[in-house]
Amino acid sequence: MSATAAGIGGLALVVVTFNRSGYLRGLLESVAALDPAPERVVVVDNASTDDTAAYLDSAAAGFPVPLTVVTLTENTGGSGGFSAGIQAALELGAQWLWLMDDDVEALPGAVAALGKWTGTYDCIHGRRYDEAGNPFFWQHRFIPLLGVHVPVRGNVFRDSAAFETNVGCFEGMLISAGAVRAIGLPDPRYFINGDDEIYGWLASLNHKVAYVNDFVLRKVRPQKQIDLGIRHLNDSSDLSRFCAMRNRGHTAGYLRSHGRFNRAGFAAGTLLTAAKELLRLAAVEHRFSGAGALWRGWRESRAILRDAAWQPMPPLSGPSGPAVPRDPETGRMVL
Secondary structure, three states: OOOHHHOOOOEEEEEEEOOOHHHHHHHHHHHHOOOOOOOEEEEEEOOOOOOHHHHHHHHHHHOOOOEEEEEOOOOOHHHHHHHHHHHHHHHOOOOEEEEEEOOEEEOOOHHHHHHOOOOOOOEEEEEEEOOOOOEOOOOEEEEOOOOEEEEOOOOOOOOOOEEEEOOOOOOOEEEEHHHHHHHOOOOHHHOOOOHHHHHHHHHHOOOOEEEEEEEEEEEOOOOOEEEOOOOEEEOOOHHHHHHHHHOHHHHHHHHHHOOOOOHHHHHHHHHHHHHHHHHHHHHHHOOOOOHHHHHHHHHHHHHHHOOOOOOOOOOOOOOOOOOOOEOOOOOOEEO
16 A cells, blocks of 8 residues: 555655664565555665665665665764754655664554644654553643743643644654745754754644544663653763753744743743753753763854844755755765
């Protein structure tokens, strides 16, 4: 059965990977077994140094749908990877884009489950299981006053199978090409952390964004976590902590560009962000050595806030966006 039969014509799966060929293999095997399946798969190799390139060469040869590899010459993080992958998928004619990290697997029936919502919403998030097989917590709203997303308590599906929200997650977001062209590409300046959050908010300004009660993915990478009652708090990295604080500057820029920036409220949101990261260090990772990354990130965010030349990512003109160059020998897209 094709994706079109499930109501998702022109569906492209966009995966970003970096040095995790084992997880990538499991994901692509799960995608190859889907029925209906995406019409094509675009994998962005974020300058991996392991055997990812060799694996993708072998996988592409026998994959059941066209598999396009975009090879980046440097690691641009998740945000840069999704920016490049979306650009390539649009050039290839995608009408819907299913965005995915490499450490998840697609569940049977996922495309059909999401397809029933594409007539109602332009940006859709299905549910996920964690590595242990438990429902993965993801039910948030973005609060522009604070510039952060906050958890929504209770069962958001108690009265409806769709929970309308205004925040995004690139670990499974399904978004229409029309919405992408109106927003522009994901902002590579984020590198990681917060890029999908603001992308979902930007989508919600003119399009419907929803979290739907259909399980479509399973996370396979184990993470340390604690249960805070209204949400789970996972382990992280110093790079992610640094970006969480540094990217506050970029988020402020987007809020300003839409007339939603409140200096006092945003400062309170920055304190909340720092407090959450310190709690993560103390309660989940049992260390405080990562606190310096928060300080460095905050200092860089201040420089971004003062940058009078800062501009948001522009909308895309034309049906496919800018062309992606190809390697003349391998045929791979190269950025």
